[in-house]
Amino acid sequence: MIKRTFFAVLAFAAATTAFSQAKDNVHLEETVEYNDDKYRVETNSFWSNWFISVGAGGNVYFGDHDRQADFGKRIAPALDIAVGKWFIPEVGVRLMYSGLSAKGATQTDVHADGDEMWGDWLKDQKFNFFNIRLDAMFNLSNLIAGYNETRVYNLIPYVGVGAMSVTEEPKETAISGHVGLLNTFRLSSALDLNVDIRGTFTNDDFDGEPGGRSGEGMLSATVGLAYKFKPRGWNRGKTVTRTRTVYNNAELDAMREKLRQMTEENERLEKALAEGNKEAMKNLVKRIGAANLVVFPIGKSTLSNQARANIGILAEVIKQGDSSIIYTITGYADAGTGSKELNERLSKERAEAVYNCFVEEFGVDKAQLKLDYKGGVDNMFYDDPRLSRAVITSGK
Structure with missing residues (x-):
């Protein structure tokens, strides 16, 4: 149990290190919408129909x-x-x-x-x-x-x-x-x-x-x-929307400070493991798994693969850690874009997306999770509105 917890924390630290050291992280999302206009179809190749x-x-x-x-x-x-x-x-x-x-x-x-x-x-x-x-x-x-x-x-x-x-x-x-x-x-x-x-x-x-x-x-x-002859017929027209989100070092400064603290905690964790101090390990795991930040593209509540990987690492820490810890999943939206009603709904949908990922994809016990959402907020980190389009998971 102690070893598995230790390795989960190390994996979380290593992944976060690689994430924070990336000079630029580009995430592409593609959305395909098929129109129901009966007068619009896709033009097929010369050998069709x-x-x-x-x-x-x-x-x-x-x-x-x-x-x-x-x-x-x-x-x-x-x-x-x-x-x-x-x-x-x-x-x-x-x-x-x-x-x-x-x-x-x-x-x-x-x-x-x-x-x-x-x-x-x-x-x-x-x-x-x-x-x-x-x-x-x-x-x-x-x-x-x-x-x-x-x-x-x-x-x-x-x-x-x-x-x-x-x-x-x-x-x-x-x-x-x-x-x-x-x-x-x-x-x-x-x-x-x-x-x-x-x-x-x-x-x-x-x-x-x-x-x-x-x-x-x-x-x-x-x-x-x-x-x-085949191919015969026509496909309905479709619209492909590609969203390109760039995460640079400025967006990850908040996590770098946390990484520094985690490195110190890892050193103490190794010492606690060597001494067999289970209580010290439990407290360390509790602190290390206390926070997580997931940033969303503007107007979206869809999780990227990168966000899922980040959530998966924290999910492992939660499952291996103290079961009495309650993690609050709080959704936010950028107050500078969209109406108040839209931001309320968007922050709630973002929190629910992270909650569902914890429970359905990684098997975290619902009893350890709590949902909350704050609607539109002003810049929370580094005067950067992109970092307000987020979900923060914190445990205590």
């Missing part, structure tokens, strides 16, 4: 003889294959192949398939084509209601430009413009069901038959699936 999609359905071509041709005979199969990326929850792009075939009517036999449609002058028309285009997509659901990774339905209008080509004689290549609505239904975190409806605009003679119109077009509708 990529997807691939495939869809099938039908299209209807709008050409020169739509009034004479049967609408049902103008429906042709359509295929969509795309790869894309969302840059933010509201904006993305995709590169898409769409095509297969288109049907209409012709009076010049261009792309005619041999079946008569209207008297002896109009025939069925069919030709194969493909369209490569780039679409800019805007997620209207995220734009209006904010990002929600578990939302079931998203409405996504888009516009695009591309190149359309007829793959059989007479071949034709033309610039195309697109406007559409992509409707997505969430099946899982990785899979969506897509319903894509769009209009395509191109030049008048794309079907091989000029008709004196300003242009022709196509209405398409497809249903398919989209797979979203």
Whole structure:
């Protein structure tokens, strides 16, 4: 028992010596706060939120003889294959192949398939084509209601430009413009069901038959699936606050004087140990463990690791020392900053933080601890307001 007490006191003295001799002691604290703003997310890397999609359905071509041709005979199969990326929850792009075939009517036999449609002058028309285009997509659901990774339905209008080509004689290549609505239904975190409806605009003679119109077009509708590659989704935005506190020699002058006194007490303690004087040791331990100072950053009641280490050393002395000693933990705040009410609360929270550290982290008996707080006070040490943002633990 005597030896353990002696070594605990020596450890306390050694730690305090190293602490006081440091030329400058810098403590960094980092606080991370995640915002709950549904419109703010973190921007991810370039390789995040990529997807691939495939869809099938039908299209209807709008050409020169739509009034004479049967609408049902103008429906042709359509295929969509795309790869894309969302840059933010509201904006993305995709590169898409769409095509297969288109049907209409012709009076010049261009792309005619041999079946008569209207008297002896109009025939069925069919030709194969493909369209490569780039679409800019805007997620209207995220734009209006904010990002929600578990939302079931998203409405996504888009516009695009591309190149359309007829793959059989007479071949034709033309610039195309697109406007559409992509409707997505969430099946899982990785899979969506897509319903894509769009209009395509191109030049008048794309079907091989000029008709004196300003242009022709196509209405398409497809249903398919989209797979979203990892990493997918966005994290909520966060604010990181870093507090840098510098403890210099001026802040530790009060402890240096105490260290000098402790050194003298250690010498007497060694003598008491050699002589087997338990009563003298008890009194020495009582005096050595009588005070402790923990300094806090402005406006904070969070203990740094350095403060915890200091408290832990004193906790060992308390547990090994006289159990009749009552230690008062007194919290203070700097009267020069904050209101009276704020300083009352802050000094209490600081005292409670030290109390909880003694009890919960280092197992000090609650019966030996007493809480007190003084609110805001003027400069207690060396006319330095930083040393008033403190908790002092004293025993008697």
